Amino acid sequence: MHSTARGPSLGGCRFWAYADARAAMRDALRLSEGMTWKSAVAGLPLGGGKGVIMSHPGEALSAARRRDALLDFGDTVALLGGSYVTAEDVGTSTADMTTIAERTPHVAGLAAADGGSGDPSPFTALGVLCSIEAALEQHTGSPRLGGRSVALIGLGHVGLPLARALTAAGAEVLVADIDPARQADAAALGARWVRAEEAMTAQVDVLCPCALGGILDHESVPALQAPIVAGAANNQLASAEVAGLLTARGVLWAPDFVANAGGIINIAAEFEPQGYDPDRAAARVREIGTTMRMILADAAAAGVTPLAAAMALARRRVAEGARATSS
């Protein structure tokens, strides 16, 4: 748990192979801090936490041992008495969350059939769409998607509904994915299929990374042709100083942890007093557009990077939460 200043710390449970316990711990701490800033900037009454279940490289877990690990994890979450709420993440599934819920009620994002908010990906896609519009408005004066071009990398759970929404809004979409099976989805959308390297340097209005993180670095940024980068992928910057490199090159970067908060905003809607309602959740996700506009405008006015402006807002909101809990 990194912070409970704004509310219970919420973050997914990662089931992953690590070289040693120290690497697993470091990952949990790094990811939990990221959740603090993501939820704070989204204005959610949540703190930042993350769970890690460590397996060993090359270790094949039997179904029974995997179940035991999940139940042990559930017992651990129960011991924290609600100050940490777990959810799905890399290496865990909705079915795994149902198993963990046998031991603790502090599980969010269960399947809709089990009373949860279900798959967050379409909500994440909606938040990224609003972020792209906000970045277009900041850069060109108009949020309009019609007639714009977008190169989207990663046609997965988030990328596919996002590409669908972009084409529906009249944008020309280029798509890249390492999985050739995705080509059929791209064709069905009328999107042009390109290689990932081509997408990275395409002359488009927006580059939209929706696969893995770390794709913006000292090599890729100088080669970018798109004036805007806005996508769902987590941790797009290889390091924080790449934010300065993007700004110096005149590329407007929509901070990833602001743009991709739609999933957590949807999960947070489970905690609303009236219970979960998908329409209300979608309305809250659309507010990402307002937050992104504010961050990009603040950054431009103060002459700082969008990352610095987003972090300043996140830190302000955590401090407000801490003051409210102590008073």
Ligand SMILES: NC(=O)c1ccc[n+]([C@@H]2O[C@H](COP(=O)([O-])OP(=O)(O)OC[C@H]3O[C@@H](n4cnc5c(N)ncnc54)[C@H](O)[C@@H]3O)[C@@H](O)[C@H]2O)c1
């Ligand atoms: N699912 C969510 O609600 C959510 C929320 C917040 C952030 N994110 C982030 O958004 C990104 C996408 O998430 P997702 O749930 O859609 O994942 P996903 O696994 O469903 O989709 C990722 C897609 O990217 C492709 N891909 C992987 N490596 C690639 C590469 N090097 N080049 C091109 N394509 C590549 C995969 O084949 C896959 O189709 C991730 O970084 C994730 O952490 C997702």
